[in-house]
Amino acid sequence: MAKRYLVLRDQLRGVEISLWLTQLEKLRAESIRLAADFETAKVQFAEANEAVEQMYKASETLSERFRAKDVESETARQRIADITNLVAEAESSVAVLRANVKGDTDAVERLTTEISEQEGRRDTLQAQIDERYARMEVIEREIAALNEKTETLLGRVSEIAQSQGTGAGDLDELMQKESRESVTLAGERERLSATEISIRSLEARGRDAEHDLAEANGKLDEVIAKRRDCRRALEEAQAERQTLHNMIRGHELKMGGREEKVAKLQGEVQSLTLEDGAIANRIGILADMEREFQGFHRSVKEVMQEAGRGRLQGVHGPVANLLRTDDRYTLAIETALGGASQNVIVDTPDDAKYAINFLKRRDAGRATFLPISSMRGERLTERELDRRPGYVGIALDLVKFDSKLEPVYRNLLGRTVIVENLDQAVEIARAFKNRFKLVTLDGQVISAGGSMTGGSAVRTAGFLSRANEIKTLEGKQAATAEKLEAKRAELEEIERELKSATATLDVSRGELRQVEDSVLKLEGDLRTHDTIRDAAQKACDDLEQEQRDIKAKLEAAKAEIVTLGETITEREQAVIRYRAEADMLTRGQKDLTEAREELNSSLADLQAGRASLAAERDADKQTILELEALAASLSGDKGSKEEQIAALEAEKEAFTLQIAEREAQIGKYKAQIETCRLELARIGAEKLELERERTNADRNTQERNREILSMERECSRLEQKKLAADMEEKQIIDRLWDTYELSHTAAQQMRQELESIAAASREVAKLKKEIAELGTPNIGAIEQYEIIGTRHAHFVEQRDDIEHAKSELEEIIADITKEMEGIFSEAFGQIDQEFRRTFIELFGGGQASLELEDPDNVLGSGVEIRVQPPGKSLKIISLLSGGEKAFTAIALYFAIQKIRPTPFCVMDEIEAALDEANVLRFAEYMRNLSHRTQFITITHRRGTMEEADMLYGVTMQERGVSRVIHVDLEEAERSMGMVEGQLTIDN
Numbered sequence: 001m002a003k004r005y006l007v008l009r010d011q012l013r014g015v016e017i018s019l020w021l022t023q024l025e026k027l028r029a030e031s032i033r034l035a036a037d038f039e040t041a042k043v044q045f046a047e048a049n050e051a052v053e054q055m056y057k058a059s060e061t062l063s064e065r066f067r068a069k070d071v072e073s074e075t076a077r078q079r080i081a082d083i084t085n086l087v088a089e090a091e092s093s094v095a096v097l098r099a100n101v102k103g104d105t106d107a108v109e110r111l112t113t114e115i116s117e118q119e120g121r122r123d124t125l126q127a128q129i130d131e132r133y134a135r136m137e138v139i140e141r142e143i144a145a146l147n148e149k150t151e152t153l154l155g156r157v158s159e160i161a162q163s164q165g166t167g168a169g170d171l172d173e174l175m176q177k178e179s180r181e182s183v184t185l186a187g188e189r190e191r192l193s194a195t196e197i198s199i200r201s202l203e204a205r206g207r208d209a210e211h212d213l214a215e216a217n218g219k220l221d222e223v224i225a226k227r228r229d230c231r232r233a234l235e236e237a238q239a240e241r242q243t244l245h246n247m248i249r250g251h252e253l254k255m256g257g258r259e260e261k262v263a264k265l266q267g268e269v270q271s272l273t274l275e276d277g278a279i280a281n282r283i284g285i286l287a288d289m290e291r292e293f294q295g296f297h298r299s300v301k302e303v304m305q306e307a308g309r310g311r312l313q314g315v316h317g318p319v320a321n322l323l324r325t326d327d328r329y330t331l332a333i334e335t336a337l338g339g340a341s342q343n344v345i346v347d348t349p350d351d352a353k354y355a356i357n358f359l360k361r362r363d364a365g366r367a368t369f370l371p372i373s374s375m376r377g378e379r380l381t382e383r384e385l386d387r388r389p390g391y392v393g394i395a396l397d398l399v400k401f402d403s404k405l406e407p408v409y410r411n412l413l414g415r416t417v418i419v420e421n422l423d424q425a426v427e428i429a430r431a432f433k434n435r436f437k438l439v440t441l442d443g444q445v446i447s448a449g450g451s452m453t454g455g456s457a458v459r460t461a462g463f464l465s466r467a468n469e470i471k472t473l474e475g476k477q478a479a480t481a482e483k484l485e486a487k488r489a490e491l492e493e494i495e496r497e498l499k500s501a502t503a504t505l506d507v508s509r510g511e512l513r514q515v516e517d518s519v520l521k522l523e524g525d526l527r528t529h530d531t532i533r534d535a536a537q538k539a540c541d542d543l544e545q546e547q548r549d550i551k552a553k554l555e556a557a558k559a560e561i562v563t564l565g566e567t568i569t570e571r572e573q574a575v576i577r578y579r580a581e582a583d584m585l586t587r588g589q590k591d592l593t594e595a596r597e598e599l600n601s602s603l604a605d606l607q608a609g610r611a612s613l614a615a616e617r618d619a620d621k622q623t624i625l626e627l628e629a630l631a632a633s634l635s636g637d638k639g640s641k642e643e644q645i646a647a648l649e650a651e652k653e654a655f656t657l658q659i660a661e662r663e664a665q666i667g668k669y670k671a672q673i674e675t676c677r678l679e680l681a682r683i684g685a686e687k688l689e690l691e692r693e694r695t696n697a698d699r700n701t702q703e704r705n706r707e708i709l710s711m712e713r714e715c716s717r718l719e720q721k722k723l724a725a726d727m728e729e730k731q732i733i734d735r736l737w738d739t740y741e742l743s744h745t746a747a748q749q750m751r752q753e754l755e756s757i758a759a760a761s762r763e764v765a766k767l768k769k770e771i772a773e774l775g776t777p778n779i780g781a782i783e784q785y786e787i788i789g790t791r792h793a794h795f796v797e798q799r800d801d802i803e804h805a806k807s808e809l810e811e812i813i814a815d816i817t818k819e820m821e822g823i824f825s826e827a828f829g830q831i832d833q834e835f836r837r838t839f840i841e842l843f844g845g846g847q848a849s850l851e852l853e854d855p856d857n858v859l860g861s862g863v864e865i866r867v868q869p870p871g872k873s874l875k876i877i878s879l880l881s882g883g884e885k886a887f888t889a890i891a892l893y894f895a896i897q898k899i900r901p902t903p904f905c906v907m908d909e910i911e912a913a914l915d916e917a918n919v920l921r922f923a924e925y926m927r928n929l930s931h932r933t934q935f936i937t938i939t940h941r942r943g944t945m946e947e948a949d950m951l952y953g954v955t956m957q958e959r960g961v962s963r964v965i966h967v968d969l970e971e972a973e974r975s976m977g978m979v980e981g982q983l984t985i986d987n
Contacts, residue, residue: 014752016739024729034721038715045708079672080680083672085513093520093662094659101652101656108652195561202554212543213544216540216543220533220536237522248512276480284709288713297728299364299365306358312354313351313354314351315346316344319344319412322345325400326468332443335439335443336416336437346369349374372407375407377411377414378415380416382432388428392417394417399413415437419439756860817859842894846870849867867880869884883915901932907936923941
């Protein structure tokens with residue numbers, strides 16, 4: 001038994017090592033293939049990314065063009081706004097010009113009214129002049145009459161004097177002196193009277209001038225007040241205009257800052273949106289990988305999927321998925337777990353048994369199960385360990401898991417120590433005699449017993465790394481989403497502020513236009529008030545000058561009255577003296593004297609009357625001169641006013657021409673606005689076209705992004721499969737070392753040739769079973785075996801005979817096997833060729849082929865069917881749909897029938913998965929083969945029934961009683977043909 005044990009052990013060693021090496025080679029070949037597929041997928045992914053980048057560039061180009069159109073549109077709108085402002089300014093200018101025209105018209109009317117009033121006053125003066133002239137004529141006639149009477153009286157006085165005699169000479173002389181003095185006195189009195197009349201006239205004229213001056217001053221004060229109010233309103237409007245200018249500049253600066261901030265925030269929002277999308281895509285990919293258990297063995301996936309369906313109880317999940325650790329320890333924990341990371345944790349051994357039976361039924365591979373109830377483990381308790389340099393902690397303490405899973409993780413990680421680096425790990429292992437396992441943070445391993453495993457490691461490929469990455473990405477996504485929400489809120493706030501500032505700016509601009517209109521109007525009113533003020537001031541100055549002239553004339557007249565009074569007094573005293581002397585001379589001639597005195601008295605009265613009339617005449621002359629001078633002054637003022645009227649009319653004409661020019665300019669502006677609006681409509685149409693192109697580009701980009709996401713998932717899947725293959729390869733190498741303490745190179749020297757992996761696996765299982773059946777071997781039995789070797793010698797000869805017979809039989813078997821391989825290969829080639837033709841005939845195109853999985857082992861090899869239906873890519877049969885699989889199998893069966901036809905063939909609903917068109921093809925093809933083979937087909941498809949010669953059916957017309965019915969379709973067809981022929985003859 002011991003020798004048998006040793007033999008079986010050696011056999012197991014050789015077969016198992018060879019099996020592992022073969023599996024290792026297949027894994028490496030698979031890894032190489034996966035690497036090639038992965039590189040191809042990466043290239044395709046890079047090409048797709050490049051295409052998407054080009055699409056993004058094209059989209060950006062469209063966006064740039066769209067933004068350029070926005071700029072053009074905004075420029076056109078700005079031009080419309082500017083031209084509209086120019087139109088508003090021109091209309092305001094026209095309004096101001098119209099106001100100026102109206103002001104000039106009012107001024108002309110006022111001046112015309114003043115001229116009319118002056119004309120009325122001049123007419124009044126002319127009437128007064130005419131009246132004075134008429135009075136002077138009357139006075140001249142009266143003076144002439146008085147002169148005649150005076151001459152008559154003087155003649156009579158002379159006669160009386162001659163009658164008085166010689167002594168009358170002296171008297172006459174005195175009388176003449178008296179008469180001369182009396183005449184002079186009368187003249188002086190006449191001048192005095194004229195001067196008094198002139199004073200009264202000047203005083204009347206002074207009162208009129210004072211009244212006119214008061215009115216003129218009132219008008220001047222009114223004009224000055226109006227001008228002052230206009231000036232104050234103009235200054236206030238100008239101040240308000242300046243304030244509005246400052247406000248508009250402030251709003252424009254604020255808007256510029258807000259627009260820059262909006263553009264910046266839009267860029268940040270777009271960047272954060274893209275970042276959030278990329279994180280979400282990455283999380284989705286990783287979550288899909290977690291959900292689909294990518295990277296795990298097929299057996300683990302099958303168990304977890306079945307548990308997810310509720311068909312397996314007590315299954316918690318893979319070891320790697322049920323714990324968490326910090327990123328710093330991830331690689332060390334993954335390395336410490338090794339292949340155990342794919343072990344499945346269950347509650348009880350019964351749960352593990354059910355899962356194992358499930359894998360056996362499904363032929364889904366093998367898996368290791370860790371029942372919580374039966375797992376045992378201990379935590380490392382080495383003294384002084386935690387004081388060693390580089391010590392990080394016991395692996396069990398560096399992970400987090402559900403407390404009820406502690407027995408499992410204590411078993412797996414309780415005696416594993418995590419250290420900083422390999423040098424420190426070697427020191428700790430040496431100090432503690434390699435009693436426990438050490439793993440460095442970068443994934444180097446010193447196993448219990450002293451073996452060391454290490455090299456490079458992929459830091460982001462493990463299950464824990466994937467889980468940690470998902471957690472990190474979720475945190476990053478939450479932070480990004482929060483930041484994005486904050487940026488969006490800030491953007492909305494800034495956009496609201498920008499809209500408010502824009503509205504405020506528009507209102508301020510409207511107010512500015514109104515204020516500028518007011519300024520222009522007030523400036524026109526101020527010029528009008530200046531003109532009126534100047535005219536009123538001139539009128540006041542003229543009236544004041546007239547008052548000064550009248551005052552000077554009054555003073556001169558009053559001085560003349562004083563002088564005339566003194567002169568008259570002297571003349572009266574002289575007359576009295578002459579009369580006294582005459583009275584002394586004429587005492588004797590009383591009668592004559594009385595007569596003479598009477599005559600003298602009459603003569604004096606006449607002289608006084610003539611003097612009065614002469615004074616009145618002189619006063620009238622002076623008044624006429626002054627009235628004519630005033631009339632001339634009024635005529636001159638009329639000329640000045642007419643010149644002002646002419647100037648105002650010319651200004652009105654200039655204003656009218658400017659209004660016409662402005663209105664023509666407004667017409668041009670409106671035409672330009674219409675052109676800009678047409679341009680804006682064209683730009684809008686182009687923007688719509690660009691938006692359509694950009695939408696299509698975005699749609700294509702999204703489709704391409706979905707393809708890239710699919711490619712990325714495929715790359716991740718291939719990478720996980722490659723990592724799984726690498727992990728399995730590492731597990732095999734670890735098993736070689738852990739089980740037989742052999743390196744890969746040493747194991748190669750012990751490798752044996754294997755027929756197939758399946759046979760080798762069966763052989764390993766058989767050997768392990770036999771070793772287990774041996775129980776506990778007794779190695780000392782070998783000596784006993786040698787002792788009884790002699791007794792066994794005669795059996796050797798018999799065995800040799802048997803061996804000889806066996807070798808002969810094996811040679812016969814080898815010959816038969818070789819012949820079978822030749823026959824099989826020939827038939828396989830014929831079937832392959834016929835299958836290719838049959839497939840094309842049934843499918844109407846495409847291609848198909850049969851391939852051996854192991855061409856070196858023809859009889860033990862599996863057969864792989866590769867097909868390419870029309871319009872599809874080349875696939876293996878397992879990747880086809882149900883209908884395609886069924887049709888491909890039918891094509892293969894018909895190909896075999898063509899090579900080796902059978903007398904009859906029974907088929908049970910083999911076309912059930914086909915659609916109607918393919919059912920018809922199947923039935924027609926079966927009809928073509930029916931000349932060599934009789935087909936019995938169980939079917940429910942009409943197309944198959946229509947091609948049959950005979951139909952059989954089972955019916956149950958009565959409960960519990962079945963009856964078979966049949967229809968001969970050829971005979972029925974012949975009968976129908978005869979009936980149709982009879983009907984044709986009858987017709």
